[in-house]
Amino acid sequence: MTSPRPATGAGVGLRLPHLAEVAAARPAVAWLEIHPENFIANPHAAELLDEIAAHYPISVHTVGVSIGSVGGVDREHLLRVRALIDRIDPFSVSGHLAWSTHEGDYLNDLLPLPYDEETLALLVRHVDEVQQGLGRPYLVENPSSYFGFGASTMTEVEFLSELVAKSGCRLLCDVSNVHVSSHNMGYDARAYIDGLPADAIGELHLGGFTVEDDGDSGATVLVDTHSDRIADPAWELYAYALGRFGPRPTLIEWDNELPPFATLINEAARADQVARGVFGRKVRHAAAG
Amino acid sequence: MPPLADTQAAIRGAVVDKDAAAVLLRLAGGGDRRYRLSIHQRHYEGSLVKVVRGRFSALEWLTGSAFMTAAATDFVRRHPPRRPCLAEYGEDFPHFLAARAGSAAMPWLAAAGALEWHVGTVSVAIDEPALGLDDFARSATSDLDHIVMTLQPGLAYTSAEWPVDELIRLHVDGAAPERLAFDPENVWLEVRGARGNFLINRLDPGTHSFRAALAEGRPLATAIGAASAAEATFDPGAALARLFADKLVTAITALDQEAIDDRN
Numbered sequence: 224m225t226s227p228r229p230a231t232g233a234g235v236g237l238r239l240p241h242l243a244e245v246a247a248a249r250p251a252v253a254w255l256e257i258h259p260e261n262f263i264a265n266p267h268a269a270e271l272l273d274e275i276a277a278h279y280p281i282s283v284h285t286v287g288v289s290i291g292s293v294g295g296v297d298r299e300h301l302l303r304v305r306a307l308i309d310r311i312d313p314f315s316v317s318g319h320l321a322w323s324t325h326e327g328d329y330l331n332d333l334l335p336l337p338y339d340e341e342t343l344a345l346l347v348r349h350v351d352e353v354q355q356g357l358g359r360p361y362l363v364e365n366p367s368s369y370f371g372f373g374a375s376t377m378t379e380v381e382f383l384s385e386l387v388a389k390s391g392c393r394l395l396c397d398v399s400n401v402h403v404s405s406h407n408m409g410y411d412a413r414a415y416i417d418g419l420p421a422d423a424i425g426e427l428h429l430g431g432f433t434v435e436d437d438g439d440s441g442a443t444v445l446v447d448t449h450s451d452r453i454a455d456p457a458w459e460l461y462a463y464a465l466g467r468f469g470p471r472p473t474l475i476e477w478d479n480e481l482p483p484f485a486t487l488i489n490e491a492a493r494a495d496q497v498a499r500g501v502f503g504r505k506v507r508h509a510a511a512g
Numbered sequence: 513m514p515p516l517a518d519t520q521a522a523i524r525g526a527v528v529d530k531d532a533a534a535v536l537l538r539l540a541g542g543g544d545r546r547y548r549l550s551i552h553q554r555h556y557e558g559s560l561v562k563v564v565r566g567r568f569s570a571l572e573w574l575t576g577s578a579f580m581t582a583a584a585t586d587f588v589r590r591h592p593p594r595r596p597c598l599a600e601y602g603e604d605f606p607h608f609l610a611a612r613a614g615s616a617a618m619p620w621l622a623a624a625g626a627l628e629w630h631v632g633t634v635s636v637a638i639d640e641p642a643l644g645l646d647d648f649a650r651s652a653t654s655d656l657d658h659i660v661m662t663l664q665p666g667l668a669y670t671s672a673e674w675p676v677d678e679l680i681r682l683h684v685d686g687a688a689p690e691r692l693a694f695d696p697e698n699v700w701l702e703v704r705g706a707r708g709n710f711l712i713n714r715l716d717p718g719t720h721s722f723r724a725a726l727a728e729g730r731p732l733a734t735a736i737g738a739a740s741a742a743e744a745t746f747d748p749g750a751a752l753a754r755l756f757a758d759k760l761v762t763a764i765t766a767l768d769q770e771a772i773d774d775r776n
Contacts, residue, residue: 260596260597260598261597261599263597264597264599264600264636265599265636266636266637266638266665267635267636267637267638267706267707267708268636270638270707286596287595287596287597288596289596292520293516293517293520297596300595300596300597303597322520323596324596325520325521325524326524327594328524328528328592328593328594329592329593329594329595329596330524330527330528330556330592331555331556331559331560331593331596331598332527332552332555332556332559334520334523334527334552335523336516337515337516337519337538341515341516342516345516368542369542369548369549369551369552370539370540370541370542370545370548370549371539371540371541371542372519372538372539372540373538373539373540374515374519374538375540407542407543407548408541408542409541437543437544437547437548438543438544438546438547438548439544439547440543440544440547442543444542444543444544444547444548444551446551
């Protein structure tokens with residue numbers, strides 16, 4: 224197998240309902256992102272993915288690796304992910320600053336962590352284990368947050384920066400998560416972007432969210448549902464992030480209330496348009512770093 | 513218990529068991545913390561209930577969405593997934609559903625659910641190149657005690673005391689009659705699928721035992737013994753010929769005695 228082709232511009236998430244369509248029609252899109260957990264136990268889907276991966280750069284975004292669990296990383300799952308990525312040779316492999324397993328139970332969510340020295344030491348160990356296990360660099364994504372912990376001794380940006388410094392991992396900056404979390408937690412989204420180590424950013428994400436009443440508080444909470452178009456404030460923050468980080472492969476995430484694939488392509492075209500607005504027409508695309 | 517382990521146990525209790533008391537004291541920032549926590553609770557429940565209902569759409573068609581949703585909600589709280597691949601989640605649900613109050617009038621539920629689980633599993637398999645009877649003739653140099661056959665990956669064998677295959681067919685065809693006479697009947701079923709398609713075949717008890725034993729990796733002689741015990745008139749030669757004619761065999765292996773002992 225040849226070395227992975229670098230991704231350029233904006234890509235879209237490839238979900239199972241679109242799989243046959245993409246395999247048959249091969250629509251024009253710069254690159255595709257997949258969740259390996261959708262393919263590992265589905266040989267037919269994996270077969271179609273193998274065909275698709277011959278024609279598109281692929282980013283693998285894990286949702287079940289759970290680097291934040293005190294119970295450790297699921298090595299059996301890691302082996303299954305490794306087998307998949309060895310076949311399709313993605314340009315990027317990533318996961319979340321979160322945990323999702325507890326004493327063998329998989330909780331199917333990206334659950335939050337306190338940001339302190341104990342968590343940092345755990346994450347450094349687990350990122351190393353994952354990078355060793357996968358044989359590739361692992362990008363860690365900033366979460367969408369709804370609450371923090373009294374035990375935290377550092378901000379999320381400080382924590383991620385320390386994680387990069389101590390583990391050698393890189394980061395995936397979910398711009399929409401920054402917008403969602405800044406609203407929910409009351410911080411400055413641009414200051415958050417400014418605080419991240421720009422050289423470590425390997426990929427950007429954009430996804431839709433929903434607005435809910437925040438219980439009885441009279442305020443609103445943004446929920447990272449990946450079920451809608453990218454909202455204008457997230458587009459504005461994306462332009463700011465591009466200015467800060469430089470060109471980066473950018474994913475349009477849409478996982479629920481899935482629209483026609485053409486809608487995803489239109490959102491990707493808008494991301495490219497925003498990038499052209501930031502960098503000018505000459506710098507149209509960026510290779511994965 | 514270290515603080516992080518304690519925190520994760522408390523969050524697990526809040527998300528799965530809806531017992532938020534232990535975790536609320538640990539939270540900081542944000543607005544209405546109980547509501548914020550409920551976002552994770554809702555996601556856990558909603559996403560997994562959707563998985564279970566999607567996997568058992570025939571059971572939902574048979575029992576009604578309210579009954580099914582209540583059962584699935586209870587199931588995901590009592591039996592969280594054990595693996596991150598959700599296609600592997602829910603195999604135990606039919607028995608869970610059948611044991612619930614209100615299911616007693618539907619004694620076929622567990623069998624129908626088990627069949628639907630098999631249908632979902634084999635439908636995403638991939639067929640492999642099949643061997644012919646000539647291949648068997650060429651490779652069958654050792655005695656039958658030492659021959660193991662590998663069958664197509666998209667195969668499952670199940671039996672039931674109700675003709676639950678009829679229920680699945682009615683669901684798939686979308687042609688339910690106004691009333692259905694549904695009486696107990698022993699059925700021995702082979703579910704075969706690949707690349708999004710499936711078939712449910714009724715087998716005689718001997719052929720079912722024979723093929724099920726082979727699918728479990730039993731030696732050929734053991735499979736023939738099981739089939740003969742299930743049906744005195746079982747004809748091994750004819751069964752082998754049908755097995756190859758149906759393109760079910762993908763490999764034939766002669767094993768040594770130690771490996772055979774492990775499989776018996």
